Amino acid sequence: xxxxxxxxxxxxxxxxxxxxxxxxxxxxxxxxxxxxxxxxxxxxxxxxxxxxxxxxxxxxxxxxxxxxxxxxxxxxxxxxxxxxxxxxxxxxxxxxxxxxxxxxxxxxxxxxxxxxxxxxxxxxxxxx
Amino acid sequence: xxxxxxxxxxxxxxxxxxxxxxxxxxxxxxxxxxxxxxxxxxxxxxxxxxxxxxxxxxxxxxxxxxxxxxxxxxxxxxxxxxxxxxxxxxxxxxxxxxxxxxxxxxxxxxxxxxxxxxxxxxxxxxxx
DNA sequence: ATTATTGTATTAACACAATAATACAAAGCG
DNA sequence: CGCTTTGTATTATTGTGTTAATACAATAAT
Numbered sequence: 001x002x003x004x005x006x007x008x009x010x011x012x013x014x015x016x017x018x019x020x021x022x023x024x025x026x027x028x029x030x031x032x033x034x035x036x037x038x039x040x041x042x043x044x045x046x047x048x049x050x051x052x053x054x055x056x057x058x059x060x061x062x063x064x065x066x067x068x069x070x071x072x073x074x075x076x077x078x079x080x081x082x083x084x085x086x087x088x089x090x091x092x093x094x095x096x097x098x099x100x101x102x103x104x105x106x107x108x109x110x111x112x113x114x115x116x117x118x119x120x121x122x123x124x125x126x127x128x
Numbered sequence: 129x130x131x132x133x134x135x136x137x138x139x140x141x142x143x144x145x146x147x148x149x150x151x152x153x154x155x156x157x158x159x160x161x162x163x164x165x166x167x168x169x170x171x172x173x174x175x176x177x178x179x180x181x182x183x184x185x186x187x188x189x190x191x192x193x194x195x196x197x198x199x200x201x202x203x204x205x206x207x208x209x210x211x212x213x214x215x216x217x218x219x220x221x222x223x224x225x226x227x228x229x230x231x232x233x234x235x236x237x238x239x240x241x242x243x244x245x246x247x248x249x250x251x252x253x254x255x256x
Numbered sequence: 257a258t259t260a261t262t263g264t265a266t267t268a269a270c271a272c273a274a275t276a277a278t279a280c281a282a283a284g285c286g
Numbered sequence: 287c288g289c290t291t292t293g294t295a296t297t298a299t300t301g302t303g304t305t306a307a308t309a310c311a312a313t314a315a316t
Contacts, residue, residue, distance in 0.1 A: 009142070010138075027233075037262060037263085067263060071312080090229070090232060093228040094225075094243055097222075097224070098247060100221040103150045104153055104218060112243065112244065119239065176275045177276095196283075196292085199284075199291090200283090258315100261314075263311080264309100264310080266310095268306080270305080272303085273300100274300080274302105275298100276297100276298080277296100277297090278297085279294100280295075282291100283293100284289100285289085286288090286289085
């Protein structure tokens with residue numbers, strides 16, 4: 001995984017936020033873990049340091065990260081952060097999905113059926 | 129439903145596109161149906177006419193709408209448009225959802241379980 | 257103390273989304 | 287025809303996302 005790929009339709013700094021929320025939710029960044037420097041991340045992501053700074057600064061406002069000037073940036077040393085993040089992201093993903101499907105006029109049974117079909121398609125043909 | 133509500137994090141013209149795709153997919157705008165004028169929609173949505181124009185113009189490029197100068201704008205007179213639109217939107221919603229959940233480390237069974245829980249919560253407590 | 261590393265702040269420049277105010281083109285209508 | 291309605295185009299302005307180039311502040315390492 002060389003460089004990150006961004007959706008040109010959404011602000012990059014938000015996508016960086018998402019990436020870190022996902023990584024932390026998965027447990028790839030345990031509480032207290034050090035995050036790469038703004039400059040290193042910028043090089044790795046192929047974006048401007050200011051863009052990374054903006055993203056990490058937002059995550060700090062959310063209480064997910066903590067920064068120490070001259071030292072570095074760390075995942076908040078709170079063992080519950082990961083669980084809360086994971087639960088919140090699962091919930092919002094489900095809610096978004098359900099909302100999108102209901103707007104299309106599907107009822108609960110149809111929603112579950114459509115998901116099942118999509119899951120089977122993704123498992124059958126394109127196993128990669 | 130007085131005025132539309134927009135997510136300030138996404139371009140308004142894209143959200144207007146989404147709204148129309150949803151409405152057409154639901155069948156609320158059958159093939160050949162006339163769409164309100166750019167100016168009326170702008171007033172109704174509480175946005176600038178140019179923003180609406182941009183959105184509807186994009187839908188035209190997709191073949192969903194057709195415009196006649198001095199007359200008005202209409203849903204493409206193609207009976208298959210709705211089905212294609214509906215199928216495409218269901219599929220992309222499922223794919224987005226599955227992708228978001230897999231990033232979080234959930235397998236197929238957990239994805240279906242989480243959705244089931246969310247559906248039950250939405251049906252039980254907050255019936256509105 | 258000096259140096260390197262890190263987070264932070266500032267300023268400028270550019271692109272795009274959105275608003276605003278017009279003007280023009282084409283169709284419908286009385 | 288004359289008027290209205292509609293889609294379309296143009297120009298200017300504002301706000302924001304992004305890049306860019308610096309500078310400053312604080313910590314660690316030497």
